[in-house]
Amino acid sequence: MKRNRAALVTSVSTAMLGAGWVAGVVGTAVAKQDDAVTTTIGAVGAPSPSAGTSTGTSASPSPSFGTDPSAGASASAPAPAPAPAGPSGTFDSATVHTRYGNYQVALTIEAGKITTISMLQSGASDGTSRQIAGSALPTLQQRVLSAQTYNVQGVSGASYTSQGFVAAVQNAMQAAGI
Amino acid sequence: MAVDVRVPITTDTYEDRAETDSAWKDTLESIFWLTGVGALSLMLATGAPIGSIGDALTTIGRATGIVAATMMMVQLLVIARVPVIEHRLGHDRAALLHGRLGRIGFIVICVHVATLVLGYGARVNTGWWDQAWSFALHFGDEMTLAVIGFWLLIAVVATSLAAVRTRWKYERWHAVHMLTYITIAVSIPHQFVNGTTFSGYAFAATDTLARWYWAMMWTVSVGAFLVYRWLRPLWHLLRHRITVARVDRNSDGTISVWMTGRLLQRMHPRAGQFFMWRFLSRGMWTEAHPFSLSRSPRGDVLRITVKPVGDHTAAISDLLPGTKVMAEGPLGRFTAHHRRAHGTVLAGAGSGIAPMVAILEELDSSGPIVVFLRARDASEIPHLDEVRELARERGATLYLLEGRRSTGWLPQGQAATMTQLVPAIAASDVYVCGPEEWAKAVLDEARACGAPEEHLHREEFAW
Numbered sequence: 001m002k003r004n005r006a007a008l009v010t011s012v013s014t015a016m017l018g019a020g021w022v023a024g025v026v027g028t029a030v031a032k033q034d035d036a037v038t039t040t041i042g043a044v045g046a047p048s049p050s051a052g053t054s055t056g057t058s059a060s061p062s063p064s065f066g067t068d069p070s071a072g073a074s075a076s077a078p079a080p081a082p083a084p085a086g087p088s089g090t091f092d093s094a095t096v097h098t099r100y101g102n103y104q105v106a107l108t109i110e111a112g113k114i115t116t117i118s119m120l121q122s123g124a125s126d127g128t129s130r131q132i133a134g135s136a137l138p139t140l141q142q143r144v145l146s147a148q149t150y151n152v153q154g155v156s157g158a159s160y161t162s163q164g165f166v167a168a169v170q171n172a173m174q175a176a177g178i
Numbered sequence: 179m180a181v182d183v184r185v186p187i188t189t190d191t192y193e194d195r196a197e198t199d200s201a202w203k204d205t206l207e208s209i210f211w212l213t214g215v216g217a218l219s220l221m222l223a224t225g226a227p228i229g230s231i232g233d234a235l236t237t238i239g240r241a242t243g244i245v246a247a248t249m250m251m252v253q254l255l256v257i258a259r260v261p262v263i264e265h266r267l268g269h270d271r272a273a274l275l276h277g278r279l280g281r282i283g284f285i286v287i288c289v290h291v292a293t294l295v296l297g298y299g300a301r302v303n304t305g306w307w308d309q310a311w312s313f314a315l316h317f318g319d320e321m322t323l324a325v326i327g328f329w330l331l332i333a334v335v336a337t338s339l340a341a342v343r344t345r346w347k348y349e350r351w352h353a354v355h356m357l358t359y360i361t362i363a364v365s366i367p368h369q370f371v372n373g374t375t376f377s378g379y380a381f382a383a384t385d386t387l388a389r390w391y392w393a394m395m396w397t398v399s400v401g402a403f404l405v406y407r408w409l410r411p412l413w414h415l416l417r418h419r420i421t422v423a424r425v426d427r428n429s430d431g432t433i434s435v436w437m438t439g440r441l442l443q444r445m446h447p448r449a450g451q452f453f454m455w456r457f458l459s460r461g462m463w464t465e466a467h468p469f470s471l472s473r474s475p476r477g478d479v480l481r482i483t484v485k486p487v488g489d490h491t492a493a494i495s496d497l498l499p500g501t502k503v504m505a506e507g508p509l510g511r512f513t514a515h516h517r518r519a520h521g522t523v524l525a526g527a528g529s530g531i532a533p534m535v536a537i538l539e540e541l542d543s544s545g546p547i548v549v550f551l552r553a554r555d556a557s558e559i560p561h562l563d564e565v566r567e568l569a570r571e572r573g574a575t576l577y578l579l580e581g582r583r584s585t586g587w588l589p590q591g592q593a594a595t596m597t598q599l600v601p602a603i604a605a606s607d608v609y610v611c612g613p614e615e616w617a618k619a620v621l622d623e624a625r626a627c628g629a630p631e632e633h634l635h636r637e638e639f640a641w
Contacts, residue, residue, distance in 0.1 A: 001204045001207065001208075002200070002204065005204045005208070009208045009211060009212065012212060012215075013211070013212065013215040016212070016215050016216060016218075016219040017215060017218060017219050017222060019219060019223075020218065020219030020220060020221070020222035020223045020384075021219075021222045021223075021226075023222070023223035023382070023384055024222045024223045024224060024225045024226055097381070098381070099224065099225060099374075099381040099382075100374075126317075126318065126371060126372060126377065127313075127316055127317030127318045127321060127372060128317065128372055128374070130316075131298065131302055131312065131316070131317070132298075132301060132302060134302075135301070135302035135303065135304075136302070156229065156230035156232065156233070156301070157230050157232030157233055157236075157297075157300060157301025157302070158301060158302075159227055159229065159233065160225075
């Protein structure tokens, strides 16, 4: 191949790979930014301090990442302030979208303490995602239960699962008001 | 006023042609390359974490999978006998690329499998053995198919290596080689279902693009293969109705098969090219063999000249007139159209003499022509009378290189440089067809005597 043509092909290749890499990085950044938005907007699963029954119905999976503002507003507006002892009940998170599927958790909370984390949605259903999630989720659940915070270390090799799970727990904890 | 009636020197045209040719070749090779780069770029766009060992190995595994699949696509495309590739890249170069990609591709596939097994194993804390079984059994039917395909591929490669070592018949090797099509076919589903880049989970806009891109690439490569390798020969059979007209047994022991058909010029055959011939008679229709035209194709008549060396070639002498023929082609860039210089040197030996007869017939006497025919004895040269007649008409110099085999380009006991026999060697095209060692010796001699690389033409009968 002639030198100038080879140079052209090389630069086009570099540009294509560079564009792909940037798209990958920006794509990840967008996902993280959406997490932050969730944090500030807050509750989809409205806290129900009155009783220990599930409020899961209000947390129907939203079609896009984040929360549905209207649903959030209508659900959270009439909610009274939580009891001083800390909320009790079951709180569903909003659906968190990641590249490897959707994550949604239900937290069972007794007097402000998380006792159970069950998965309503645990990632995509293909073999790849199932294996990664199946291996990482028990670890993540254990970490959250023992630390009582969503701010736990992710599982290496399962970065998307960790992100999705943590964001869902964070969302549900905010819904519970703890 | 004096009018300049000199014929313009045609060298410029040859240079233009060479330039166009090299531009086409570079364009095709660049397209193949950028196809793979595009797929890798889309993979990067889906996020390629390298934070932990497991992540890094997985990313390498994903990338090598895409590279290997792109190589398979290019392999299909270059062996599909697509006219533009045959014409511009050349059949031998395409076949060479096919083989080279196959050898590299196998290694890349092994890396793909190894890194993903180890990478997933590291990510979910299973051993590589359990992880390998997990891939085979618990990742869905598509992945199970792909794992079976991988083991089949290993079996094919092992058999091919054994076949080369024990000098199998080509037909047997080819039958085993056909199994690689199955391995390609069973590997496609897992790319779309388990391949993160193409599995179609539309998280970002590039994901949809990636899926369509990949589907299109496979459609083009598999489609081209089916159309040009399967449908086109059938179409030619129906349209051109090539049949055996006459079978001659020549005095030198070769067999000439004359064939006629309809609208044969619409196939654009050129002297020096070959076809893959499949004679539709009992016991022969399963095999297609490459033979060059041994006569410039004019009108609706084609002739090939075959030396009976194997079962198939021996059976050709028993062909009956009227036998239908499937012809894939024309193939090869070994034609007078690809001349780059004023003079021409034709060097043929054994079965490589046949195309030289055809090319000589197509040349005019505008430039010096030298013909070398190599044989143990002149009585073993096919169509020698024809060559003598053509050489006389075109003012060509004919050298019969008779004698025992030596390491050089001349028979044992003879010594001369090509410059002595071809004074215009530096301004001549050199066409060589014959046994590999001898052809190499001729080309080396031509190079040593100053013939530039772009003037050298060699028919490899690669298929």
